[in-house]
Amino acid sequence: MSFQYKCWEWVGKAFGTAAANDPLIRVQRFLEEAIELAQALGFSHENAHKMVDYVYGRPVGEVTQEVGGVMCTLGSTCEAIGVDMHMAGTKELLRAFKMIEVIKEKNKLKPKFGPQRRRTTMTGKFFRGRFNVVCGKEHKHVATLKFGLFRLGEDFLAQVCWKCEGTTKYDYWGCAICGATGLLQGNEAAPLSVLNQVLVAAEWGTT
Numbered sequence: 001m002s003f004q005y006k007c008w009e010w011v012g013k014a015f016g017t018a019a020a021n022d023p024l025i026r027v028q029r030f031l032e033e034a035i036e037l038a039q040a041l042g043f044s045h046e047n048a049h050k051m052v053d054y055v056y057g058r059p060v061g062e063v064t065q066e067v068g069g070v071m072c073t074l075g076s077t078c079e080a081i082g083v084d085m086h087m088a089g090t091k092e093l094l095r096a097f098k099m100i101e102v103i104k105e106k107n108k109l110k111p112k113f114g115p116q117r118r119r120t121t122m123t124g125k126f127f128r129g130r131f132n133v134v135c136g137k138e139h140k141h142v143a144t145l146k147f148g149l150f151r152l153g154e155d156f157l158a159q160v161c162w163k164c165e166g167t168t169k170y171d172y173w174g175c176a177i178c179g180a181t182g183l184l185q186g187n188e189a190a191p192l193s194v195l196n197q198v199l200v201a202a203e204w205g206t207t
């Protein structure tokens, strides 16, 4: 069983499956820990704020590549400070499994953030108000769109984008014709609500 699976399993036991499966809740916790590490190494409060402004002023990255960046920068930081990252992770996970009740109480005291856009489908994720097909899942997305449209029937007024053929990845920023949804309604990008209808239709009885 992989380390990341065991981590996810622990979150499910401590906070429930919904929290374990919610990318925005998970990344909020990750961000908290990353900031705590920076703080522990003496990185200033002021520079942490500057870093947030710098990052949010730049283009949105690709998720899998950003995960790679997280791993590489954590690895090089750990080497510089003489910490074995795998050992530290295993130790913390064992401690966490022993402390589920205490950690549940501690979590109640953590700051709550406002509502954020939720992941709503199997095949894609919403980031900052736009749709992104997970890298490498483009052809699965095309198949899902076609299957969903088939199930909704001929009267449903949407079709696969002629430009990107539903892959959403026509250019670097994603297909501009369909708004990176892979779907058109008339000659316009299909609204996210329509996209969702198609994805939901495709999912009936498929899991």
Ligand SMILES: [Zn+2]
Binding pocket: 161, 162, 163, 164, 165, 166, 167, 168, 170, 175, 176, 177, 178, 179, 180, 181, 182, 183
């Ligand atoms: Zn397109």
